[in-house]
Amino acid sequence: MNAERSIDIVIVGAGFAGMYALYKMRRLGFDVQVYEAGGGVGGTWYWNRYPGARCDVNSLEYSYQFSDDLQQEWNWSEKYSSQPEILDYANHVADRFDLRDSIQFNTRIASLQFDESSKLWLGETEQGEYFFAHYCIMATGCLSKHNIPDFKGLENYSGELLHTGQWPHGEVNFSGKSVGIIGTGSSAIQSIPIIAQQARKLTVFQRTASFSIPAHNAAMDKAYEREIKANYAAFREQNAQRYAALNNKPNPASALEMSESDRETIYEQRWLEGGLPFLASFNDLGINATANATAADFVHRKIKQIVTDPKVAAMLCPETVMGCKRLCVDTNYYATFNQDNVELVDVNASAIESITKTGLKTTNTEYKFDSLILATGFDAMTGALLSIDIKGPSNQTLKDHWRDGPTNFLGLSINGFPNLFMITGPGSPSVLANMIVAIEQHVDFIADLLVSMRGANQMRVEASLEAELSWVKTVNRIADQTLYPRGCKSWYSGSNIPGKPRVFMPYLGYPSYVDKCNKIAAEGYRGFDFA
Ligand code: NAP
DSSP states (O other), rough: OOSSSEEEEEEEEOHHHHHHHHHHHHHHHOOEEEEOOSSSSHHHHHOOOOOOOOOOOOOTTTOOOOOOOOOOOOOSSSOOBBBHHHHHHHHHHHHTTTTTTEEEEEEEEEEEEEEEETTEEEETTTSSSSSEEEEEEEEOOOOOOOOOOOOOTTOOOOOOEEEEEGOSOOOOOTTTEEEEEEOHHHHHHHHHHHHHOOEEEEEEEEESSOOOOEEEBBOOHHHHHHHHHHHHHHHHHHHTTTTTTSOOOOOOOOOSSSHHHHHHHHHHHHHHHGGGGGGSSTTTTOOOHHHHHHHHHHHHHHHHHOOOOOOOHHSSSSSSTTTTTTOEEEHHHHHHHSTTTEEEEEEEOOOOEEOOOOOOEEEOOOOOSSEEEEOOOOOTTHHHHHTSEETTTTOOOOOHHHTTTOBBTTTEEEEEEEEEEESOOTTTTTSOOOOOHHHHHHHHHHHHHHHHHHTTTOOOOOEEEEHHHHHHHHHHHHHOOOOOOOOSSOGTTTTTTTTTOOOOOSSSSSSHHHHHHHHHHHHHHHTTTOO
């Protein structure tokens, strides 16, 4: 095999992780090449263009902090940014820091094989281009491999078939159309109210109801923006000390240690404030089922107040532990079911039998749709990594190594796969933290590690087997102290994908994770083997 190039660092993916890794590694003097499957930067925000796509983290927090000039000069127009604005920001960052020259777009990596003779990774793109890389940084995203369930007859459907995670770039107009949407996770919950305004008829197929808290999105409060920008570093530092690295104003009180009316007042305040901070209403919602049930009960009552048909309201009330599936944040989701043109179908009561040429057949009814939308989520956290054929020095594949779940050290490094790093991989806080904060922390950790290796003339690093096994236990031990691993079937634990190992993948608790990383670095990267 003749590799066309030999590169210090190959980065796979030009989303927020890949862009920052490129910026950082290039500044440290490494020769870097990024390969990106999409036609532009932005990762998840490049692909997820469905109507209503919006971040559920406050704009002033969901942004890079590595450059104070950047965070001072960029102005977000809303409290929660829309997908187009986040994509504009990603493009601005790419231009401002001259990143594009080092990114090859429309290029998907097919395989990475560690070549023992050269001690380099040999990579192949789907177009058949080869390269050698000393290090590989997998910035492939946690929610980037979209999931198309194995519906019988899907290939026969002749109408417009869409997936929220692979939305077309041009305008999709549902005016006057009959539309079906399968799924009621975050993507569906954001898009349903907007599609329902356009479509003649919208039919929503729900398997599991989701908890959703109103966003109360608004134009950016300029006084608040000025206040944050005046003390941005301190604001970031304070958020980094919080469980999910978010300014969610955690209430240190237990939900069970106060009167019902005091508890109600706090839930009411959080509901009015809106968004993810609802889950921080009390300190025990994630660990005590009785406490969690008080929050669930509050939201159930809200749903029943909003939705006028009691049968529909009952169907929309989730029976799972709140927060066990990612909490959704919406604008008018529940109220949309009061519209005459919107129908909710419970697929547990009438299962989807098949997709037909013209629509969809359940055990009860046949539906005809001009457009059918799959809001069916992702093969999360491991899907994108495992769709690349990754082989270590002994020819062991990552698929085999992860047969029973994604074992690794710190969510960063995998035993048997030297010089290969993950950004926000399984086993790191990633999706249960502010993603951009977690990304910067990971990239900085890897950068420090590579600089230290360069200084010590070390060429090879990987997680030791011992460190990997111990880390897996740590991640599980922490998760097992919460209600999340067993409170529902969720993509956090792989249970949305048939046959996927059931392992709770994120590390819970950003600050304790960072402490561990800092300690490990200070102790000469304990847990990593060098050569
Ligand atoms: P998701 O949360 O995994 O939801 C997928 C939906 O499809 C679920 O309702 C699921 O039902 C349903 N589904 C899957 N297979 C099905 C089948 N065979 N039959 C019937 N229903 C089926 O995916 P998502 O909505 O795309 O969101 C994924 C994640 O992306 C979110 O949790 C969030 O982290 C992120 N996201 C964030 C934002 C934001 O920042 N605001 C917006 C969108 C997405 P079950 O629940 O029964 O499996």
